[in-house]
């Protein structure tokens with residue numbers, strides 16, 4: 001895969017991740033708001049536990065998106081150094097179809113599974 005195609009895929013993916021992150025930040029802000037209300041109303045409100053479950057879920061999604069963003073940055077460095085699309089375990093090319101699904105993949109399917 002050439003550097004131009006790789007960069008375009010990483011750009012698309014990064015936009016998508018940024019979008020996801022901003023939505024998750026909105027979710028966190030509204031959960032924080034709801035939680036403040038719930039605590040003010042009644043500490044023993046059963047809704048409190050639902051909220052903390054949602055909070056944990058949003059937090060996990062946010063961390064996933066942040067680590068994906070970090071992986072995208074690392075993939076850009078591999079584009080710059082000419083090692084993008086090369087499996088870091090066996091040194092063979094990673095299939096284009098895999099890179100299209102996961103442009104930040106560091107290993108081919110055979111080595112990743």
Ligand SMILES: [Zn+2]
Nearest residue numbers: 087090108111
């Ligand atoms: Zn490999």
